Amino acid sequence: METLYEILEDIQPDVDFKTERALIDDHLLSSLSILSLVAELEDEFDVTIPAVEIIPANFNSAEAMWKMLQRLREEE
Amino acid sequence: MGHLVSLLLRGTHSDLTSFFSLLFLGVFLPAAIALYAITPSKWKKYALLVTSLGFFRLVSGELVLYLLGSILLTWGFGLWLGRLHRDRDAAVKAAAREDRKALKRKFLLRSRWVLGLAAAAHIGGLLTVKYTGFFLRNVNTLLGVELPIPGFVMPIGVSFFTLQAVSYLFDVYRGVQEADGNVLRVGLFLSFFPQIVEGPICRYSETAGQLWNAGGITWRNLTLGLQRILFGLMKKLVVADRLNGFVDGVFTGVDACQGGVIALAAVCYTVQLYMDFSGAMDAVAGMGQIFGVTMPENFRRPFFSRTISEFWSRWHITLGAWFKDYIFYPVTMSGPSKKLTSAARKRLGNHYGPLLAGGVALFCVWLCNGLWHGAAWSFLFFGMYHFVLIYLGSLAAPVVKRVNTRLGVKPERLPYRIAQTVRTCLLVVVGELFFRADGLRAGLRMFRKMVTDFRFDSISIPMLKDLRIDPQDFFIVGVTMVIVFVVSLLNERGIVVRDALEKKPTALRWAVLYALILYIIIFGAYGKGYVPVDPMYANF
Numbered sequence: 167m168e169t170l171y172e173i174l175e176d177i178q179p180d181v182d183f184k185t186e187r188a189l190i191d192d193h194l195l196s197s198l199s200i201l202s203l204v205a206e207l208e209d210e211f212d213v214t215i216p217a218v219e220i221i222p223a224n225f226n227s228a229e230a231m232w233k234m235l236q237r238l239r240e241e242e
Numbered sequence: 243m244g245h246l247v248s249l250l251l252r253g254t255h256s257d258l259t260s261f262f263s264l265l266f267l268g269v270f271l272p273a274a275i276a277l278y279a280i281t282p283s284k285w286k287k288y289a290l291l292v293t294s295l296g297f298f299r300l301v302s303g304e305l306v307l308y309l310l311g312s313i314l315l316t317w318g319f320g321l322w323l324g325r326l327h328r329d330r331d332a333a334v335k336a337a338a339r340e341d342r343k344a345l346k347r348k349f350l351l352r353s354r355w356v357l358g359l360a361a362a363a364h365i366g367g368l369l370t371v372k373y374t375g376f377f378l379r380n381v382n383t384l385l386g387v388e389l390p391i392p393g394f395v396m397p398i399g400v401s402f403f404t405l406q407a408v409s410y411l412f413d414v415y416r417g418v419q420e421a422d423g424n425v426l427r428v429g430l431f432l433s434f435f436p437q438i439v440e441g442p443i444c445r446y447s448e449t450a451g452q453l454w455n456a457g458g459i460t461w462r463n464l465t466l467g468l469q470r471i472l473f474g475l476m477k478k479l480v481v482a483d484r485l486n487g488f489v490d491g492v493f494t495g496v497d498a499c500q501g502g503v504i505a506l507a508a509v510c511y512t513v514q515l516y517m518d519f520s521g522a523m524d525a526v527a528g529m530g531q532i533f534g535v536t537m538p539e540n541f542r543r544p545f546f547s548r549t550i551s552e553f554w555s556r557w558h559i560t561l562g563a564w565f566k567d568y569i570f571y572p573v574t575m576s577g578p579s580k581k582l583t584s585a586a587r588k589r590l591g592n593h594y595g596p597l598l599a600g601g602v603a604l605f606c607v608w609l610c611n612g613l614w615h616g617a618a619w620s621f622l623f624f625g626m627y628h629f630v631l632i633y634l635g636s637l638a639a640p641v642v643k644r645v646n647t648r649l650g651v652k653p654e655r656l657p658y659r660i661a662q663t664v665r666t667c668l669l670v671v672v673g674e675l676f677f678r679a680d681g682l683r684a685g686l687r688m689f690r691k692m693v694t695d696f697r698f699d700s701i702s703i704p705m706l707k708d709l710r711i712d713p714q715d716f717f718i719v720g721v722t723m724v725i726v727f728v729v730s731l732l733n734e735r736g737i738v739v740r741d742a743l744e745k746k747p748t749a750l751r752w753a754v755l756y757a758l759i760l761y762i763i764i765f766g767a768y769g770k771g772y773v774p775v776d777p778m779y780a781n782f
Contacts, residue, residue, distance in 0.1 A: 177592050197566075198636065201574050201596035205584040217567075217575035218416040 167232055173206050174228060183228045190222040200225060207231070213238045258301050259398060259439050260777050261471070261525040262478050270297070274435070275532060279459050287454050290434065290533065291426060297435035298398070305397040309433060312364065316407040317428040319360035323414045324421025326353050357415040361408055368404045371396050376617030399438040401614060405564050406432055410446040412568055419446050427454045436529040440522050440779040442540040442560040452535045459532060462744075467531035469740050472758050473729075474524030479766035480722045482518035485510045486767075486775045487710025493678055496688050501695035504688050508675040513723065515674060516544070518778045519558075543730045548662040550631045550669055561614070565607045573603035593640050600636075605629055619682040627673050718765050 174183045181194050189195040195203070203225075204215050213235060224234040257263040258270060274293045281289040299306045330349035334342050371394040378391045410431070413419035422428050431450040432438075492499050492507035499507070523540040530537035544557035554562050573579060579599040587595030612625020646653055653659075672689070679685030706712050729739055743751050 198596040198600050199592070201583050201600055202587050202592055204575065205580045205587065208580060209584060217571040218418055220571050220575065
């Protein structure tokens with residue numbers, strides 16, 4: 167989880183990822199940031215994130231992202 | 243009434259495509275509601291399906307076969323994809339752990355082939371009927387040959403229901419939607435008559451189940467639905483149709499007009515298009531509500547947008563969402579794009595890094611968006627214009643942020659927000675000028691005149707009369723725009739006027755309703771001297 171926070175803070179330094187719960191709904195993460203983030207998460211966690219997973223529910227909070235990563239790892 | 247009914251039973255009816263025509267509002271819709279209301283609950287879905295196919299038959303004649311073919315293909319390919327998923331799951335379950343990845347890959351490739359075939363069948367049909375003429379005309383011009391140009395007739399709504407069919411198949415392929423074995427449910431999802439002419443482009447998960455399980459008509463849904471239709475009727479009859487003579491006159495007689503008049507016509511066209519299209523979407527939402535179905539909203543106060551990118555998330559929302567989900571993300575999430583983003587981010591940083599792959603995907607989106615609107619260079623230009631604006635906006639964002647910080651400008655302050663909104667509206671108007679112009683050359687000529695000859699002194703009462711408009715029309719349009727603006731402002735603050743009215747005393751509710759009806763009767767553009775205007779998005 168700490169690695170995830172590091173990646174997120176690197177991509178968007180001015181957001182508090184530990185408390186934010188509506189990163190997409192409140193437009194704190196743009197679609198371009200998502201592109202960066204997905205590429206970085208795939209490299210770091212060795213998973214494939216398909217386009218179908220790019221939905222607000224999976225990216226609204228660091229916790230939701232973490233759950234998605236866990237699930238994708240299990241499925242692989 | 244008898245005459246209208248006999249008209250309805252005779253031949254094909256293009257008037258029916260306008261939800262605000264007498265034939266539709268006076269005969270077809272009441273008949274559809276009555277049929278639905280008297281049909282027993284468990285048969286209501288079939289009543290909706292028969293009405294929808296009957297509507298298509300009345301509008302497009304034997305082209306209903308195209309729609310039926312599309313329904314069968316969608317249903318069949320959906321089942322094929324569903325079957326592949328089941329076979330994959332069974333095979334993966336039975337396989338040893340180390341073989342599972344390869345098995346999944348094998349089935350993924352098969353599914354891709356099936357999806358490719360399904361998309362080729364649907365998009366191929368659309369490309370054939372919509373773009374063959376454009377393609378052959380350009381080949382003839384470029385090569386100096388005279389290939390015969392077939393005169394395909396486009397089934398009404400083909401651009402809309404094709405995208406719905408592809409979205410369903412894509413979702414089944416991705417595993418987020420179960421393949422539906424019920425061909426009638428698939429048929430109702432694609433053919434539901436309020437949505438088939440101008441959209442919105444619905445997703446299977448949004449409307450298929452609602453339509454299939456729609457219950458009886460309630461008094462509340464009927465009155466709220468009719469109110470929404472009336473509001474759309476006001477936008478269409480009082481504003482859009484009233485502006486049509488002026489807009490049409492200027493756009494077809496460009497040479498005689500000064501640049502200022504062209505600019506005014508471009509603004510009027512933008513207003514006309516919004517009132518026409520969003521008015522039709524109000525009617526669709528209202529009709530949906532009468533049948534107990536919540537249709538997706540296609541507009542969210544677009545002229546309050548601060549950037550072009552935001553504008554497109556508020557204007558024709560379902561088309562933008564379709565392009566985002568089925569073009570933008572699949573392109574940016576493809577293997578090569580992800581590698582490019584990863585590599586570029588390391589060299590160019592967090593902001594500019596993703597802009598390379600994002601730019602390619604954005605280009606594809608806007609190329610398709612332009613072409614979707616029509617087979618003409620002016621539509622391609624329209625798409626590219628918005629691509630460039632959005633891309634430049636993304637490129638410039640960090641610079642603008644730095645400049646604002648240095649100058650102490652606060653972007654959240656009202657004057658800054660208003661300036662951004664005005665700038666966005668002006669850019670939209672320029673785009674719409676090219677969209678409406680009679681070809682790209684005419685659009686460029688108009689734009690040049692607008693910049694080099696920005697004068698209005700040729701405007702006179704006789705000149706306006708020639709264009710079938712007078713100052714009184716502009717006044718009525720202005721007042722109605724204020725009404726729409728106030729309602730939009732309330733919506734923007736989360737207040738839905740119809741819901742708020744529902745809580746008011748009955749007398750006040752009926753007074754508002756009658757006032758709206760009277761307003762439309764008194765100020766609507768119809769009768770002698772007015773030419774009924776076809777729904778503007780029905781031909782896309």
